[in-house]
Amino acid sequence: xxxxxxxxxxxxxxxxxxxxxxxxxxxxxxxxxxxxxxxxxxxxxxxxxxxxxxxxxxxxxxxxxxxxxxxxxxxxxxxxxxxxxxxxxxxxxxxxxxxxxxxxxxxxxxxxxx
Amino acid sequence: xxxxxxxxxxxxxxxxxxxxxxxxxxxxxxxxxxxxxxxxxxxxxxxxxxxxxxxxxxxxxxxxxxxxxxxxxxxxxxxxxxxxxxxxxxxxxxxxxxxxxxxxxxxxxxxxx
Numbered sequence: 123x124x125x126x127x128x129x130x131x132x133x134x135x136x137x138x139x140x141x142x143x144x145x146x147x148x149x150x151x152x153x154x155x156x157x158x159x160x161x162x163x164x165x166x167x168x169x170x171x172x173x174x175x176x177x178x179x180x181x182x183x184x185x186x187x188x189x190x191x192x193x194x195x196x197x198x199x200x201x202x203x204x205x206x207x208x209x210x211x212x213x214x215x216x217x218x219x220x221x222x223x224x225x226x227x228x229x230x231x232x233x234x235x236x
Numbered sequence: 237x238x239x240x241x242x243x244x245x246x247x248x249x250x251x252x253x254x255x256x257x258x259x260x261x262x263x264x265x266x267x268x269x270x271x272x273x274x275x276x277x278x279x280x281x282x283x284x285x286x287x288x289x290x291x292x293x294x295x296x297x298x299x300x301x302x303x304x305x306x307x308x309x310x311x312x313x314x315x316x317x318x319x320x321x322x323x324x325x326x327x328x329x330x331x332x333x334x335x336x337x338x339x340x341x342x343x344x345x346x347x348x349x
Contacts, residue, residue, distance in 0.1 A: 156336040166339045230279035
């Protein structure tokens with residue numbers, strides 16, 4: 123299956139700071155990346171979709187100015203949580219589409235804002 | 237839409253018994269379905285998938301059943317082991333191709349040794 127690298131795996135930051143999460147597809151090119159968020163004991167919720175060469179699309183209720191998404195190349199997509207607050211503490215995970223071949227997730231990033 | 241944001245239901249199973257985890261999906265146009273296993277602190281791990289032109293698919297110790305008539309998906313785990321304890325999510329692809337997966341609410345499987 124596809125190999126997806128996401129880092130950092132875990133980050134603790136102070137309230138008001140920004141955190142960048144990177145997701146790289148290592149053995150294939152991804153023109154699109156789906157970013158999900160998972161709060162404790164809940165399911166995965168789609169936040170936004172990054173698109174190489176164009177603006178990201180955000181799901182309803184997700185603040186585009188707070189969650190900055192950039193698809194810099196065919197192998198790299200980044201999510202930046204700006205001015206993080208404790209309520210942003212969550213598990214963030216990327217998922218490139220693999221057209222029906224298993225949809226392999228990145229390893230996820232556990233963000234804790236203190 | 238998807239059913240998310242609720243606390244996870246739990247299934248407790250005796251070690252060695254078979255487990256059946258159920259999922260109702262929302263979109264009758266979905267043509268691809270996946271079951272994921274998620275252990276504490278980790279990302280979802282692919283278990284098995286099935287396309288809408290099939291109603292059953294078997295893997296190693298796992299079987300996925302698809303009933304399109306009632307939009308129901310199930311995951312059967314044979315001879316459940318302690319290592320199977322995790323949260324299991326079903327996911328559907330509402331449209332073929334380059335679209336995000338929609339996840340079910342998840343079920344926590346606890347294996348009693």
